[in-house]
Amino acid sequence: MIRDELLTQDIGQLSEISGIVANIERYAINDGAGVRTTVFTKGCYLRCRWCSNPETQLFAPEMSFFPxxxxxxKNCLxxxxxxxxxxxxxxxxxxxRDCHTREHPFACTTTCYAKCRKMTGETMTVKQVYDIVKRDVPFYEASGGGVTLSGGEPMAQPEFTYALLRMLTERWIDTAIETCGYxxxxxxxKxxxxxxxxxxDLKHMDSEKHRLWTGQGNDxxxxxxxxxxxxxxxxxxxxxxxxxxxxxFNDTAEAIDAAARFVARECxxxxGMELLPYHKLGRGKYYSLGRTYPLEDLTPPSKEQMDELNxxxxxYEIPIYKF
Ligand code: SF4
Ligand code: SF4
Ligand code: SF4
Known part of the structure; x- marks a missing residue:
């Protein structure tokens, strides 16, 4: 919850607010207009079965191992x-699981020269993030790009997200967010x-189905x-x-029709809207975290099926976008 006192604080004060960041990806071209820098925050209240960024779900840092x-x-051992x-x-x-609270957190990662054992999740201040993203201002200016906050769920760290967005806005940097709405x-x-x-995101109009596949209803x-x-x-x-x-989950005409009808009626x-076809790109990350991938047998939808759903x-005369 964003404290009211933050709303009147100046950028100097807000720049000291810290959050946990999973990754900062430069030169992203699918996260909004132009060339962007995407800040992936760590922590999310949902647990979508298809999540392709499982390393961003927990709020604490985690160790991944890519065999x-x-x-x-055996340096790590x-x-x-x-x-x-x-x-x-x-x-x-x-x-x-509790390594981030220990005296020598993630010691295993510091001796892995192959970088196949690494830690995801670093506490950073708004200023530290800004100092990284501002290096790409010339690319934003040339391409109409900017900074995208993604995750995880940026709104699960609302004060950090608010402060970072205030900072970027005051510096005239274009801002975008990818949010699950929860x-x-x-x-x-704010x-x-x-x-x-x-x-x-609008994942499903049926709240029970939403709960079953993401852990929470859709209200x-x-x-x-x-x-x-x-x-x-x-x-x-x-x-x-x-x-x-x-x-x-939602790859039927009925499910997409219900979602489109809601948008056409309520908004x-x-x-515009965008349909994002399921993919398996995050599969390896589950195993790197010592987890199993829950949708092993699922096949991504075909182009024909996506065309039909579009x-x-x-x-409903809703403009269709593909980023
Ligand atoms: S293996 Fe790495 S992450 Fe796990 S307890 Fe040891 S130092 Fe911590
Ligand atoms: S390469 Fe890295 S993960 Fe593999 S044994 Fe050595 S330190 Fe451990
Ligand atoms: S909302 Fe996004 S980050 Fe959170 S679990 Fe779902 S897919 Fe993953």
Missing amino acids: DKCFGC RACPYGAIGDDLNADRSIC ADKEDYE VLPYLNTVFM LVLENIKLADRMAGTYGNKLFIRIPVIPG THVT RILAG
């Missing part, structure tokens, strides 16, 4: 003071005025879509509603 690159030197790594080089995750409504009210572009998401729409009318930011199309300031959006 493909490992050459078996010797470096871990907590005996978590076995001879097969797999780690006991019940020990690793966060405090009052926080969205943050949305500082965004040029909002990508908000709050639907409320926040309506709020974002009203605020887009006031502040003129672009609002895109995105649907990840997941086989067995008047939506710039035609449903077109039937």
